[in-house]
Structure formats: C-alpha cells, structure tokens
Amino acid sequence: MAKSNLSNQIRRLRFENGEMTQQQLADRTGVTRQTIIAIESGKYAPSLPLAFRIARVFAVPIEQVFQYEGSEFRAHGSQQ
Amino acid sequence: MNKAQKIAWFNLIVLSTALCLSAIAIGVLYFIVGLPMRGALGGFGFMGVLGLLGLTPILFRKDKGKVQYDERDLTICRKAAVVAYAIFWVLFVAAAMVPFFVLGPDGIVSVTYLCAMVLGGFLTVTLLQSIVTLKEYGWRGKDGEK
Numbered sequence: 001m002a003k004s005n006l007s008n009q010i011r012r013l014r015f016e017n018g019e020m021t022q023q024q025l026a027d028r029t030g031v032t033r034q035t036i037i038a039i040e041s042g043k044y045a046p047s048l049p050l051a052f053r054i055a056r057v058f059a060v061p062i063e064q065v066f067q068y069e070g071s072e073f074r075a076h077g078s079q080q
Numbered sequence: 081m082n083k084a085q086k087i088a089w090f091n092l093i094v095l096s097t098a099l100c101l102s103a104i105a106i107g108v109l110y111f112i113v114g115l116p117m118r119g120a121l122g123g124f125g126f127m128g129v130l131g132l133l134g135l136t137p138i139l140f141r142k143d144k145g146k147v148q149y150d151e152r153d154l155t156i157c158r159k160a161a162v163v164a165y166a167i168f169w170v171l172f173v174a175a176a177m178v179p180f181f182v183l184g185p186d187g188i189v190s191v192t193y194l195c196a197m198v199l200g201g202f203l204t205v206t207l208l209q210s211i212v213t214l215k216e217y218g219w220r221g222k223d224g225e226k
Binding site: 026027031035046 | 082148151
C-alpha cells in the first residue's frame, strides 16, 4: 500500500511497555501482526477506531502515538 | 503470509497451470498431431483445471481464535476487486463492440465467442485480483517483517 503521511511512535511505545511484541499488540487491538508491521513502517494508515485502540493499549493520547506530517489545511474563512 | 495472500497465490498458480496446459495442448494438437484449428481448440479442455479453484474454502479454512482478517485486508481486497472489475469492464465492452465495427451491424458472431467472453472475463478478474492483492501485500509475502 502507498506510504501515508502519518508517522508513529508505536515501536518506541512497545519497548517502553515491557518490550511488547508486535503479536501481543496485534492481539490486543484485534488485527493481524502484518497490519501492525505495516502501520509501524508507515505503509498503512490505520482507521480512526484502530488508532484509538492502539493508543488505549499504551494508555496515552492518540497524538502521542500518531503524528500527521502532511501540509496544513485551513478551512475557508479561518483566521491566519 | 496470511490467508488472502495464500488464496491469491493458489488462484494464480491454478490459473497459470490451466492456461499453460491449454496452450501446450492446442499447440501439440495443431502443430504435431495436425488437427485443424477447430479440433485443436479441444485443448481448452485443460481449462477444467480451474475447477480446483472451488477447493479454496476447504483448503484455506479459518483458524479458530486467531485474527486472520482485519481492516487492512478488507481495504486491499476492495482495491483489488475495484482494479480487476474496472479493467474487466473495459475489456468486456471492447469485446462486445469490436465485432460491430469489424463485421458491421449485420455481421454474425459465433456462439463460442460469447462463451469465450465469459471465460475471458472470469480469467481476467481472477488473475488481476490475485496480482493486485499480492502486489499490495508485497510480493515477498512477509511485508517487511522483522
């Protein structure tokens, strides 16, 4: 799949949480290990519910797990 | 390698085998045995190998208690189907319209041509769906596992 604009801290968070394996994270979030590998390497952007489930496993806010690296979009009429 | 990849590889292998055996049989019957092309086309009988595709649900059963299919698999499956059916539709329309332009509005097409369109459509969809699925997962099957 195409690379997404999302970067993530999953690898670091796994190791900070008792060296959790990819399989353990996959089991706790209800996906396959392949999907965790694809997310970690930035090849796949997870759905919002999955992103929340991953963040919940690490007990951190979602922004600490995923960061958006794309260009900024501003709504029409918003203040500069 | 997950279930979807195994099924895609299985489909690809069965399709390739059926096509190769049919091509070889037609070649042998036409060039070596010396049958006319109409008789040599009997080599298409090897397309019966495609019946093995029906074994997919038996060969790739679901393991209990293990996540085998998730949102990423669904996304890949949908993309493969969209690509396969988009290309199939173009080819199908072309196959239906070409006789009109070649033979004219009063031309006649063999009934075999209609059957070939259906078989060709099936082969196109299955082949493309398998190829796109494998490409999306990464051909090596491990998808960068470490």
